[in-house]
Amino acid sequence: MHNPFIKLLDIIAPPLCAYCDKVLDSPSKALCEECMQLLIPVPSPTCFHCGISARPREDELPHNGDLCDTCMHFPPLYTQANAPYFYEGLLRELLPSIKYGKQEVLMHNIAPLITPFAKERILHWHDLHHISHSILVPMPMHWFDLFRRGFSAPMILAKAIQRTLPHTTSLAPMALQKVRRTPPQASLSHAARQLNLNGVLRADATHVAERHVILVDDVLTTGASANQAAQALKKAGASHIFVLTLARTPQA
Ligand SMILES: [Zn+2]
Numbered sequence: 001m002h003n004p005f006i007k008l009l010d011i012i013a014p015p016l017c018a019y020c021d022k023v024l025d026s027p028s029k030a031l032c033e034e035c036m037q038l039l040i041p042v043p044s045p046t047c048f049h050c051g052i053s054a055r056p057r058e059d060e061l062p063h064n065g066d067l068c069d070t071c072m073h074f075p076p077l078y079t080q081a082n083a084p085y086f087y088e089g090l091l092r093e094l095l096p097s098i099k100y101g102k103q104e105v106l107m108h109n110i111a112p113l114i115t116p117f118a119k120e121r122i123l124h125w126h127d128l129h130h131i132s133h134s135i136l137v138p139m140p141m142h143w144f145d146l147f148r149r150g151f152s153a154p155m156i157l158a159k160a161i162q163r164t165l166p167h168t169t170s171l172a173p174m175a176l177q178k179v180r181r182t183p184p185q186a187s188l189s190h191a192a193r194q195l196n197l198n199g200v201l202r203a204d205a206t207h208v209a210e211r212h213v214i215l216v217d218d219v220l221t222t223g224a225s226a227n228q229a230a231q232a233l234k235k236a237g238a239s240h241i242f243v244l245t246l247a248r249t250p251q252a
């Protein structure tokens with residue numbers, strides 16, 4: 001922490017806000033105070049399964065544990081999915097520019113945005129389901145996309161989470177593989193998204209059988225990818241599957 005070389009580096013090349021380039025007062029921060037205010041936290045109450053904000057109903061006050069209409073009719077294969085922030089505003093601009101602009105250093109800088117939330121959620125899930133250990137599985141990329149992009153955002157997030165819970169979680173990057181390339185989910189309709197993902201993900205039973213899995217991704221939109229991942233993980237014998245993402249869309 002007090003490495004004089006790092007101190008010298010901070011003077012020569014001070015840490016900058018990942019969004020507005022303002023000089024930061026601490027290298028452990030990703031965003032300046034003003035930009036932190038631009039993040040939109042997902043407010044409670046949320047749907048028990050998918051973590052989307054539950055809309056107040058006319059007849060009763062919503063509370064955590066209610067289900068959204070989608071989960072009520074089509075419950076997902078994962079137990080719970082949660083994200084600290086909405087995929088709106090600053091994150092909607094910043095995340096794609098980091099991922100498609102090959103800004104790996106910036107991805108490392110913003111990864112701590114998920115860690116306090118992830119730590120709270122994982123400890124809560126462990127407590128609730130009497131789990132003593134779980135494995136962190138980053139949502140996989142096809143090798144060609146990984147080669148082209150140069151880094152995996154879910155992997156960077158999963159590593160950051162693992163560092164905050166070194167004794168209760170371990171990283172299992174090979175547990176889930178993407179065996180076929182797919183068109184971007186965002187370009188497809190809801191039905192096409194499901195079809196697009198059929199048989200694309202394969203889980204390795206030697207890593208996941210009878211293990212509790214925390215699936216880590218950068219963004220959750222419809223949850224179709226998370227659901228397909230949960231299906232593959234369950235087929236390979238995984239017990240509980242929880243999903244953590246840095247951001248999620250306000251609407252599924
Ligand atoms: Zn800023």
Ligand SMILES: [Zn+2]
Nearest residue numbers: 047050068071
């Ligand atoms: Zn839901």
